[in-house]
Amino acid sequence: MDLEFLHTLDVQILGAVAVAIVAVVVGAVFLFSSKKPKVCLDPENFKQFKLVKRDQLSHNVAKFTFALPAPTSVLGLPIGQHISCRGKDSQGEEVIKPYTPTTLDSDVGKFELVIKMYPQGRMSHHFRELQVGDYLAVKGPKGRFRYQPGQVRVFGMIAGGSGITPMFQVARAILENPNDKTKVHLIYANVSYEDILLREELETLAERYSSHFNVYYVLNQVSCLSYAK
Numbered sequence: 001m002d003l004e005f006l007h008t009l010d011v012q013i014l015g016a017v018a019v020a021i022v023a024v025v026v027g028a029v030f031l032f033s034s035k036k037p038k039v040c041l042d043p044e045n046f047k048q049f050k051l052v053k054r055d056q057l058s059h060n061v062a063k064f065t066f067a068l069p070a071p072t073s074v075l076g077l078p079i080g081q082h083i084s085c086r087g088k089d090s091q092g093e094e095v096i097k098p099y100t101p102t103t104l105d106s107d108v109g110k111f112e113l114v115i116k117m118y119p120q121g122r123m124s125h126h127f128r129e130l131q132v133g134d135y136l137a138v139k140g141p142k143g144r145f146r147y148q149p150g151q152v153r154v155f156g157m158i159a160g161g162s163g164i165t166p167m168f169q170v171a172r173a174i175l176e177n178p179n180d181k182t183k184v185h186l187i188y189a190n191v192s193y194e195d196i197l198l199r200e201e202l203e204t205l206a207e208r209y210s211s212h213f214n215v216y217y218v219l220n221q222v223s224c225l226s227y228a229k
């Protein structure tokens with residue numbers, strides 16, 4: 001009778017342990033999948049993102065902030081890659097151009113584009129017309145280059161004008177990753193001091209990561225302002 005009781009107890013304990021293990025596994029799977037941020041980009045199809053903020057940085061440059069579907073969503077853009085944006089030119093014809101967000105996937109819930117708008121530029125026209133509340137069609141990721149942390153010991157970058165955005169993206173990713181010891185030297189060419197895109201952001205990076213990041217400006221026209229700074 002005692003032995004029978006002990007046997008029943010063993011079976012009950014084993015059953016309880018099995019149920020507990022299953023519960024822990026199911027819980028862990030649920031927690032892991034629910035914590036995984038939602039990636040928004042689709043390489044095959046254009047997706048619409050709402051413009052939530054527009055900051056005019058100079059007469060022809062603006063920063064556009066687009067909302068992702070949820071505050072926890074990430075764009076899903078590998079470091080070194082870019083997106084394709086679709087719009088309409090002044091004649092109403094479709095135009096698609098590449099752009100590199102200045103935000104990283106660590107900036108959840110949104111992405112930002114810094115755009116230089118040319119007077120006769122086709123896609124420039126679309127961005128000039130884009131107002132808060134409008135949607136932008138975006139496809140990606142695109143591009144062959146993909147940065148891996150620690151890929152090189154020293155990264156030499158040369159950029160001109162709006163070509164700074166891919167460099168800024170990679171430099172930020174390197175510098176903000178405490179496990180990546182890569183040093184970055186950036187030579188950045190512009191016509192005048194006033195044309196330097198993302199100047200404050202670059203100087204903040206240069207101050208914060210002074211042992212790993214140097215930026216050298218090259219200008220065609222040197223004004224009193226550039227000497228004063």
Ligand SMILES: Cc1cc2nc3c(=O)[nH]c(=O)nc-3n(C[C@H](O)[C@H](O)[C@H](O)COP(=O)(O)OP(=O)(O)OC[C@H]3O[C@@H](n4cnc5c(N)ncnc54)[C@H](O)[C@@H]3O)c2cc1C
Pocket residue numbers: 082095097098099100101113114115116117118119120121122123124125162163165166
């Ligand atoms: C990987 C990548 C990332 C990029 N990221 C950014 C970014 O983040 N921000 C950004 O601002 N740009 C970026 N660019 C540049 C962007 O893709 C566009 O080239 C830029 O916005 C101009 O496009 P547009 O259609 O407005 O101008 P376009 O219509 O191509 O014209 C550009 C300029 O050239 C002039 N032009 C056009 N055709 C002629 C011609 N036949 N003869 C003389 N002049 C002419 C136009 O008048 C205008 O001034 C990136 C480019 C690449 C390749």
